Amino acid sequence: MSEQLVFRSRWFEDIPVGEFHVFGSHTFGEKEIIDFGKRYAPQPYHTDPEAALDTRYRGLVASGWHISAIWMKLMVSYMERFATGVRDGRRNGAGVGFQNMKWIKPVRPGHTLTYTYEIIEKLDKVVRGQWGIIRSRNEAYNQYGELVFTFEIDILAELNPENRS
């Protein structure tokens, strides 16, 4: 059996403000943009490359919610590599909500976004006696280095049992 690097998923207390990660990249294909658009955001600029030419986007663009969903996909993949404990579904992962989500520039077929996060705040609030809240700023840059997407999300992280009241 080969030796594997195993990190315990971290307690709330162990996660430092200022931690920064570049955690993944994704190239948006025309078909996946259209598939997502037809199912969840049926507007011509998300579903029809021809009709999209006559819209203010001058061509097909990914739904903002597609860009968000890919953030989640890349985050889960990164967390599984970073901390095996995330797989147990208990220590981490439940989102409370987010704010200041901005879709800044169009994401077109063939564009590659690279996603980053930075821990910006640990909220002074305990949920159900067991969870703290980590706030991170998340950004995505396109292949030209332009900021195209940003938001701040609040995610639960389990408190160290030694510190629970």
Add this chain to the structure above:
Amino acid sequence: MQYWQDIPQGQSYRAGPIVLHKKDILEFAAQFDPQPFHLSSEAADESIFGGLCASGWQVCALMMRLLADTLNDNDIQALGSPGVEQLRWLKPVYADDELSADIKVSGKTEHAEYGDLLCEISVFNQDKKCVMSLSSPIMVAFNPAGGQQ
């Protein structure tokens, strides 16, 4: 056809319901959010959610569908959205839940080439419990013929 000028502050819409089946939850999770509490009933039972539940991003996507259907059904000349000011996931969404959305225009902002409708959106389940709420501006075209603003 409805333009920004045609929609008054305070206007509200009701959309849905959409039924979310277990296979929809598993399919979305496999594609975008493969965490145990979205993929397996056993893992979900032990999680904070207490049962298999939909990804919060799937609830966002379904909200978008309800919003897009509302815009299309009312022939509103929507141009997309610059983002979301705030969103809260308030309750888990489980298999076979029926989701509806209340969409209320709480404000209007005028820009050079289009106007924003600031929308307060609440998504409810079949028990009338609010599972998600958000506020987001929707960009809408001006009436090319001009008119009262």
